[in-house]
Amino acid sequence: MKKVGKQSYIVENPVAIVNTATIVGPKEKEGPLNKYFDKCIEDEFWGEKTWEKAESKFVKETSNLVITKSGISANQIDFCFAGDLINQCISSSFGLRDLSIPFFGVFGACSTFVESNILASISIDGDFAENVLCCSSSHFCSAEKQFRFPLELGNQRPPSSQWTVTGAGATILSKNGNGPFITTLTPGKIVDMGIKDANNMGAAMATAALDTLVMHFNDTGRTPNYYDAIFTGDLGYVGKDILNELAKSKGFNIASNYNDCGVLIFDKDKQDTHSGGSGCGCCASVFAGYIYQKLLDKEYKKILLIATGALTNSLTTQQGESIPGIAHAISIEV
Amino acid sequence: MCGGIICIIGQILIDKTKLTSAKILVLFVTLGVILGGFGIYQKLIDFAGCGATVPLTGFGSLLSKGVISEVQESGLIGAFTGGIKAAAGGIAAAIFFGYIASLVSKPKIKKQ
Amino acid sequence: MKDNPLESQTSYQKYVDEKTPNSPILKNCFNAFLVGGLICAIGQIIFEFCKTKGIDEANCYTIVSISLIFASSFLTALNCFNKIGKFAGAGSFVPITGFANSIVSPAIEYKSEGYIMGVGSKMFTVARSSACISEFHQVL
Structure with missing residues (x-):
């Protein structure tokens, strides 16, 4: 890793994005990008009892999917960097608790995804790891509940407000691979x-x-x-x-x-x-x-x-x- | 008509200020309490009927009306008991229906 | 661009206000007037009906409130009220229906945390401040 300028780094040993996976909710499915997602879930609860459980399920299933797609088995993965928006990052920790991979919880609000990938690249380029899993997730309903108002409240959203995406995305970064x-x-x-x-x-x-x-x-x-x-x-x-x-x-x-x-x-x-x-x-x-x-x-x-x-x-x-x-x-x- | 105008005032507050809906709720009830306390709101009720009682300002004026009559009846202690007594019907109904609703209903995502 | 919006927080706030689209206030007010007026009219109909039954006026107003609270709770439980609210804005929020909605909606939302610590304690998250503050005002 070579530092250039004030706060940028050139990665010297190649860090390849071996594979990615993404699972999203129904509203995202109706959106213009639906054919690019691996899986779209019809029910925001995904068969679970609470929004929080549903979000952890997004994390769990997306991570499992990226592991299957990449062909790298879970015990070959050295670290996992993951995060979400819910208090104390529970969606990630609950979703990944069965995976038995050393885990770092990351919080960077909506920048978590790239933050995880930066940390993963540093650990691979620095020779601390060979394969690293990165995952981040959000859920419209759990986010509304925590940050705004109950879903059933009849209020209006101002034009500058944004809609929290229900879904998770994961990448596996590796020392070996053909890129990108x-x-x-x-x-x-x-x-x-x-x-x-x-x-x-x-x-x-x-x-x-x-x-x-x-x-x-x-x-x-x-x-x-x-x-x-x-x-x-x-x-x-x-x-x-x-x-x-x-x-x-x-x-x-x-x-x-x-x-x-x-x-x-x-x-x-x-x-x-x-x-x-x-x-x-x-x-x-x-x-x-x-x-x-x-x-x-x-x-x-x-x-x-x-x-x-x-x-x-x-x-x-x-x-x-x-x-x-x-x-x-x-x-x-x- | 009168109810509609009160709603327009609320809408302007929502759109033009950064007040959250909870704060507007408070504002309307408080306004009702004050107007009710001075007896102004009663005139509006006489004029507009449910157009004045149904909006939250009506709820506020009901609270103050309860306080005033209770103070006249049972002295200073009425200031503490009167308000809720007058509004008891509305509050109890909302709580009761709230519990019932939480028993039968499940949160559901907004479609838009 | 005339001046640099990044110069200070105030200039950036001003720049952002210019850039941010405004709510369609005329349309919103019209909808609010329509729905708010309609709710009050329904209330008046119930009121007149009760009066013909010989119930005294104060009780009629209470019956109106309770019926509207029931209707609003019912629609909230059916996950419909937020759609009306989106259309009507203050039209459904300012009448007593909005008060009921603000109590029933957290009750449904926090069901997953149990009926005592969830529903019981969160029910007034939106509305309780109004009750407390108005109480405070009257005592004064």
């Missing part, structure tokens, strides 16, 4: 521009995404057209618009090849999801389903994936605190 490869890492700093509106996460996270994006380009000396595509995690329509404009004002015109996973996963007009998707499962399922397939098809050869997270909880919002954002970036090349 993780080549550069840019872990992000916490950025807080004082946004307090929990219904406008996109705006709160956009500045963090901007910071990481600018850092990445400055550190590596690359320009936006180095990449075939640049994706952010879950800024939604509002955040995407802001990032586009702010990046341009910083001298990086990303408009032509930039998109956002939260924008891609739902059809805004048909599904009434307002500003788009969000949650750990958003970036995870769009990457593990859609983007990974495009990489395998060589449609994209070089991509930059920036997952964004709002580091908040329901108490801090009520206490009137602002919402700090974070964004982690990895570049993946075939």
Whole structure:
């Protein structure tokens, strides 16, 4: 691993994304990306009694699926990095408790997916591990229950609000494999521009995404057209618009090849999801389903994936605190 | 008509301010209590009937009405007992139906 | 762009407010007026009906409240109320139906934590502040 610039790292030994898996819920199935997901579940409870159990089942089944798909058996996997949004990351720990793989619980809000992959890449490049499993998940119902209001409450959602994705995505990274490869890492700093509106996460996270994006380009000396595509995690329509404009004002015109996973996963007009998707499962399922397939098809050869997270909880919002954002970036090349 | 206008005021509050629905609920009940306390709300009820009693402001005025009559009857202690007594019907019904609903119903995802 | 929105938190907040789409307030108000008015009209019908039965006025108002609370609880239990609420906004929220909904919805949601610690303690998560604050006001 070689550090370049202020906070970016070039991976020296190849870290291959051997395989990915993703399982999503019914609303995601109705979305435009449904053919890229491995499995779509019709019932949000997935036969379980509580939302929390259902979310752990998403984690468990997705992890098992990626293990089966990759052909690497569970006892060959050295570490597992996983996280979700529910208090103390219980969806991940409950979902993975039967797997018997050394486990690190990761919390980076919706940036968890890329954060896990960065940590996994570091451990593989540093020779601490050969195969690592990364997984992250979110569930609309458990997230609403914890962060907002009961599902049956008859309230209206403002246009800037986002829809938490029900689903989980997992990757297996390995020392050996034919790629696609993780080549550069840019872990992000916490950025807080004082946004307090929990219904406008996109705006709160956009500045963090901007910071990481600018850092990445400055550190590596690359320009936006180095990449075939640049994706952010879950800024939604509002955040995407802001990032586009702010990046341009910083001298990086990303408009032509930039998109956002939260924008891609739902059809805004048909599904009434307002500003788009969000949650750990958003970036995870769009990457593990859609983007990974495009990489395998060589449609994209070089991509930059920036997952964004709002580091908040329901108490801090009520206490009137602002919402700090974070964004982690990895570049993946075939 | 009157009920509709009260609802419009609520809608403007939801859209134009960042108040959560819970806070608006509080605001309306409190407003009802104050207006009821000064006897203004009763005039509105006489004019609009259920248009004034059905919105939450009506619930608030009911609370204050209960307090006032109870204070007249049983002195200062009425300030503590009167409000809930007057609104007992509504609150008990909501709790009762809440328990029944939780027995028979299961949370379900919103479709949109 | 005229000035740099990243200069300070206030300038960024201003920039974000410009960028964020507003709620369709006219449409929302119209729907709220329609549904709110309708709920009150239903209340009035029940009220007049009770009056013809010779029940005294104060009790009629209580019967109206309880019937509307029942209807709202019933629709909440059928997972319908949130759809009405989405359409009507304050129209279904400001009438007593919204109060019932705010009690019944957490009751259903927290069923999974049991009937005492779940339903019992969470039932008033949304509404309890209103009860407490108004109580406080009257005592004053």
